[in-house]
Amino acid sequence: MRVGGSRAFTDPFPGGNSQVVMLDPHTGRMVLLAEGRLSSIGLRMVIAALLYIPERIVAVIDSTKEQSTTQEAIGFGGDTPIVHSLEEAMKYKPDSMLIGITPLGGMLPDSWRAIISEALNSGLHIISGLKHGLGQDKEFSALASTKGLRIHDLHHVTKSHQIRAQGSWRRRNINTILTVGTDSNTGKMTTALKVYEEMRRRDMNVAMIGTGPTGILISGRGVSIEDIPSDFLTGAMEFEIDKAANEGYEYAIVEGQGALSNCGNSPIALGLLHGAMPDAMILCHQPSRESDGYGLPLPTIEDSIALHERIIGVFKQANVTAIGLNSMDLNKEDYRLTTKKLQQQTGLLAVDAMREPATSLVDTLLEYFSKYKKVVLPHDISEIHDRI
Secondary structure (H helix, E strand, O other), rough: OOOOOOHHHHHHOOOOOOOOOOOOEEEEEEEEOOOOOOOOOOOOOHHHHHHHHHHHHHEEEOOOOOOHHHHHHOOOOOOOOOEEHHHHHHHHHHOOOEOOOOOOOOOOOOOHHHHHHHHOOOOOOOEEOOOOOOHHHOOOOOHHHOOOOOOEOOOOOOHHHHOOOOOOHHHHOOEEEEEEOOOOOOOHHHHHHHHHHHHHHHOOOOOEEEEHHHHHHHHHEOOOHHHHHHHHHHHHHHHHHHHHHHHOOEEEOOOOOOOOOOOOOOHHHHHHHHHOOOOOOEEEOOOOOOOOOOOOOOOHHHHHHHHHHHHHHHHOOOOEEEEOOOOOOOHHHHHHHHHHHHHHOOOOOEEEEOOOOOHHHHHHHHHHHOOOOOOOOOOOOOOOOOOO
């Protein structure tokens, strides 16, 4: 089953007060706004939407492209048509418009206001990855209200997420998996999505919790961690996992962000680690990368594994169960040699889920959980409740 299958998009989950995005039937046919920017490089939300939910994208707007489909233009997305205007896109009967490109700073360029107004006037709901909250924009908010439409701001954080952690990980009975990284942009979201996709294919009872706008868009639930005040980061993450546990899910996969060893975004990585309190981790790594964006050398793979297990070990046992690779710059033979070397170094499975099925990653997780000694306190000590 493809990520973002029928359950996540057509049947609202219970307790939908948290910031979830793709739970309504009216966001099942999206036109994707990528004006002047449609590319296979850098546009995270555009790429993810076309890779993981192509059946939800009815057309892509980019008047600068001469090709007629995304497959022709960027090499994936199948027969998704490229159109030159919203008016042209309307013949594909969209019910919503996804703003899939983000200008520098995430703010709204004045030149985009016209097309957003046009979309609302055309009866389309809006899904936005912009930092600029369109739902708080007086013009758009009034227009949406008049038309009976919804504006979904993927960066929006509800008050229900502004809460300190309660330590409920000691009482909830759900197997939590967190993707972590040796650095930023090592494939944490991709690995999480691929594992989630494989678990769903096996009809496993699993929820994926997005922690950034793109992950939320694809998974249909989660909260944008970068938009939460630091005091509430762990509480917001705990809240999302508690919701999944209360809804009866057996597994929760949490999309990782940042890296403990990256001085620019280690606070988010640490907050996620402490908020998720995972039972298992998948360490994501780009083998060819030797230094981070600051020019500082990356820790060895062994040191990174030990670092994550040592920090979580203050509270509970949780191990790195596998290495998820980002091997986009390796040829087939180099990839084979790299996976073999890493497996010899660490004793762990190493696989790039974009090159190979995530079958082995899920098999490894299931074997791990079959032996995992999870300590869950009785619920009569302190019941878990949705804290809204």
